[in-house]
Amino acid sequence: MKTVDFIRMEEGTAQEYAYLDRLEDDYKIGLASRLLEALAKLENSMSGYKVSRLEHSLQSATRAHRAGESEEMVVVALLHDIGDELATYSHSEMAAAILRPFVSEELYWVVKHHGIFQMYYYAHHSGGDRNTREKFIDHPFYETAVRFCHEYDQNCFDPDYDSESLEFFRPMVERVTAHPKAFDAEHQARYGSE
Numbered sequence: 001m002k003t004v005d006f007i008r009m010e011e012g013t014a015q016e017y018a019y020l021d022r023l024e025d026d027y028k029i030g031l032a033s034r035l036l037e038a039l040a041k042l043e044n045s046m047s048g049y050k051v052s053r054l055e056h057s058l059q060s061a062t063r064a065h066r067a068g069e070s071e072e073m074v075v076v077a078l079l080h081d082i083g084d085e086l087a088t089y090s091h092s093e094m095a096a097a098i099l100r101p102f103v104s105e106e107l108y109w110v111v112k113h114h115g116i117f118q119m120y121y122y123a124h125h126s127g128g129d130r131n132t133r134e135k136f137i138d139h140p141f142y143e144t145a146v147r148f149c150h151e152y153d154q155n156c157f158d159p160d161y162d163s164e165s166l167e168f169f170r171p172m173v174e175r176v177t178a179h180p181k182a183f184d185a186e187h188q189a190r191y192g193s194e
């Protein structure tokens with residue numbers, strides 16, 4: 001079969017859903033490539049800075065890699081701004097949602113909140129509260145988020161830094177996204193939590 005016969009999900013058969021599951025498994029394998037393609041498109045975003053959003057991302061991941069961070073952290077650094085294009089007002093949450101199945105609870109939290117933590121470096125210049133992040137000061141992942149922004153975000157706008165290429169990071173993105181360890185509600189309901 002090329003497509004299933006049903007036009008309403010309630011009419012689908014077990015055989016049809018098994019067929020769709022097989023196709024979905026193939027689609028999942030392509031996730032790393034789709035993420036890298038989306039990242040490559042950030043070459044054209046973030047005008048006004050000395051580097052593009054893509055270069056910023058590569059610089060972030062390269063610094064994390066050269067500092068000896070875990071592969072998960074390197075991939076988090078690479079993808080932390082991937083939501084910029086479509087989630088212009090909530091890019092941290094979008095990146096966190098993408099990474100959530102593949103990274104620790106701690107790194108998920110760091111990505112989800114990095115926008116607020118990053119405000120420390122600029123918000124006071126336009127009347128904002130640079131210390132907004134302090135509302136999380138008792139959170140167990142607070143210091144990791146502070147460190148992430150300081151070492152792998154606010155300092156990654158240098159046009160002279162010799163970042164690695166997107167292809168350099170492909171095997172890491174493939175490995176990290178190969179095995180989801182946390183599942184969304186839909187996935188959990190279907191397969192149970194492992």
Ligand SMILES: [Fe+2]
Pocket residue numbers: 080081091092114115118
């Ligand atoms: Fe960001």
Ligand SMILES: [Fe+2]
Pocket residue numbers: 056080081153
């Ligand atoms: Fe960033």
